[in-house]
Amino acid sequence: MVMGILNVTPDSFSDGNRYFDTEKAILRGLEMVDEGADIIDVGGESTRPGASAVTVDEEKRRVIPVVEQLCRVLKQDGRTGCAVSIDTSKAEVARLAIEGGAVIINDVSALTADKGMSDIARDSGAGVVLMHMKGSPRTMQNSPVYGDVVAEVSRYLASRITDLAENGLDVEQLAIDPGIGFGKTLQHNLDILRQLDTLRSCGRPVAIGLSRKSFLGKLTGREADQRLIPGIAALSFCITQGADIVRVHDVRDSVDALKVVAAILSSGGERSSG
Numbered sequence: 001m002v003m004g005i006l007n008v009t010p011d012s013f014s015d016g017n018r019y020f021d022t023e024k025a026i027l028r029g030l031e032m033v034d035e036g037a038d039i040i041d042v043g044g045e046s047t048r049p050g051a052s053a054v055t056v057d058e059e060k061r062r063v064i065p066v067v068e069q070l071c072r073v074l075k076q077d078g079r080t081g082c083a084v085s086i087d088t089s090k091a092e093v094a095r096l097a098i099e100g101g102a103v104i105i106n107d108v109s110a111l112t113a114d115k116g117m118s119d120i121a122r123d124s125g126a127g128v129v130l131m132h133m134k135g136s137p138r139t140m141q142n143s144p145v146y147g148d149v150v151a152e153v154s155r156y157l158a159s160r161i162t163d164l165a166e167n168g169l170d171v172e173q174l175a176i177d178p179g180i181g182f183g184k185t186l187q188h189n190l191d192i193l194r195q196l197d198t199l200r201s202c203g204r205p206v207a208i209g210l211s212r213k214s215f216l217g218k219l220t221g222r223e224a225d226q227r228l229i230p231g232i233a234a235l236s237f238c239i240t241q242g243a244d245i246v247r248v249h250d251v252r253d254s255v256d257a258l259k260v261v262a263a264i265l266s267s268g269g270e271r272s273s274g
Contacts (some may be wrong), residue, residue, distance in 0.1 A: 001038040001039060001244065001246075001260065002030035002036060002037050002038050002039070002245075002246055002248060002251060002254055002255055003037070003038065003039040003040075003041050003085065003106075003207070003245055003247040003248070004029070004033075004035075004037035004039065004040050004041065004248065004249075004251045005041055005043070005209075005211065005247060005249050006025055006028060006029050006032070006040055006041060006042045006043070006066070006071060007043055007046070007060045008022075008025045008042060008044045008063050008066055009043065009044060009045065009046045009062070016189060016232060018255045018267065021085055022065050022066055022069070023165050025042075025066045025070075026066055026069050026070050026073070027039075029042070029047045029066070029070045029084075030070070030073065030074075032079075033079055033082045033253045034073065035251040035252035035255060036251060036252065036255035037082055037122065037251045037255075038081070038082060038083065039082065039083045039084070039085050039245070040070065040082060040083075040085065041085040041086075041087050041104075041106055041247060042058040042063050042066050042067050042070070042084065042097070042102070043063065043086075043087030043088065043106075043134075044058075044060075044061050044062035044063035044086065044087075044088070044093070045088070045089075046137075046163050047108050047137040047182070048051070048137065049078065049141040049214075050137070051136065051137050056090050056092050056093060058076065058121060059088065059090060060092070060093055060096060060158050061077060063086065063093065063097065064093075064096050064097060064100055066157075067084055067086060067097045067100045067101060067102050067162050068100035068101065069101060069177075070084055070101075071084050071101025071102065072100065072101070073166075075101070077142075083102075083103050083104060083106070083127075084097075084101055084103065085102060085103070085104035085105070085106050085127075085129075086098070086102045086104070086105055086106065087106045087107075087108075088106075088107065089107050089108060089109045089113035089114060089117070090113075090114050090117075091115075091116030091119070091200060092118050094107075094121075094126075095120050095124075098103075098120070098124045098126055102126070102133040102183065103126055103127060104120045104126055104127040104128070104129065105117070105121055105126050105129070106128075106129040106131075106135070107119070107126070107127050107128065107129065107130065108131045108179070109131070109133065109162070110130040110131055110132065110133075110156075110157070110160045110165065111128065111130065112160075116168070118164055118167050118169065120170055121164075121173065122167065122168045122169045125170070126173065127173055127174075127175065128164075128169070128173050128174050128175070129176070129177050129207050130157060130161070130164075130173045130174060130175070130176050130246075131176075131177040131178075131179045131182065131184065131207075132153045132156050132176075132177070132179040133179045133182035133183050134146075134155055134176050134182065134183025134184070135180075135183050136161065137182075141183065144183040144184055144185060144188065146188060149184065149188045149191050149192060150191055150192055150195045150198055153178050153179070153192060153199075154201065154202065156200055157176040157178070157199070157202055158202050160176075160202060161174055161176070161203075164268070166184050171203075171204065174204050175204055175205040175206070175244070175245060175267050176199060176202055176205070176206055176207065177205050177206070177207040177208065177209065178192045178196070178199060178206075178208070180192065180193070180208065180209060180210050180213060180215070181210075181213045181214060181215060186215050186218050186219070189213075189215045192239070193208075193210075193234065193237065193238060196208070196238055196241040196242060196243060197241045197242045199242075200242050200249050205244035205245060206242060206244050206245070207244065207245035207246075207247060208235075208238045208243045208244070208245070208246055208247065209246075209247035209248075210231055210234045210235060210246075211227075211235075211247065211248040211249045211250065212224045212225070212227045212228075212231060212249055213227075216230040216231055216234065228250050231250070231254075232253060232254065232257045233250070235248065235254060235257060235258075236257055236258075236260075236261050239258060239261045239265075240261065240265065241264075248257070252258050
């Protein structure tokens with residue numbers, strides 16, 4: 001599944017301020033639906049390294065009108081095949097977004113930053129993406145250290161699944177994300193991607209977000225707006241390693257790439273004249 005990124009922020013690392021206006025954000029969301037997105041992920045607080053925190057009231061002001069109007073238009077147009085997700089670590093924002101039609105909570109803190117978040121997820125039955133992050137967006141890239149990054153990330157996500165199940169959530173609600181770039185060095189990111197299939201031992205769908213991230217720039221020397229091809233390469237590899245959800249800025253090109261990868265993987269080795 002393709003999750004299209006819709007940042008309603010003035011300071012996101014790759015598209016800050018581009019969709020900060022509500023109407024522009026809604027139009028971009030609908031455009032991503034037309035390009036083939038399965039999920040539109042609306043976020044109102046940048047989680048780039050060193051980003052400033054946003055108050056609950058400001059985050060609500062940014063995202064709730066977008067979520068409500070986007071869900072309303074999708075329903076009116078009969079485009080029920082695309083879901084809306086809220087990218088937040090704040091329970092109040094998640095609650096209002098779900099009331100407005102969102103059906104997924106994408107939380108970079110794996111429901112740990114706000115004590116009320118697990119209750120919102122349990123009571124609403126919303127899908128949840130649990131992400132691993134070492135530290136906080138303000139501190140996560142300050143010399144992160146691991147013994148075995150893949151094992152530690154896997155253990156953490158498995159423990160969050162267990163803890164939330166004990167708190168009454170249905171494990172079928174949950175997906176996991178190793179958090180590429182969230183408290184990881186370049187080598188940590190590469191180690192996780194190379195062993196991505198090990199995360200499937202958690203028994204839940206695996207989401208991955210690599211679109212335009214800085215590790216791609218370190219590998220290629222490209223700025224954020226020039227990382228489409230490197231991102232497509234990494235995304236395609238992740239699909240072969242068992243990723244179930246890919247979170248991307250460039251929906252149309254990512255969908256095209258995934259169609260090709262899916263065709264290769266499902267061909268069963270049969271010859272084709274195409």
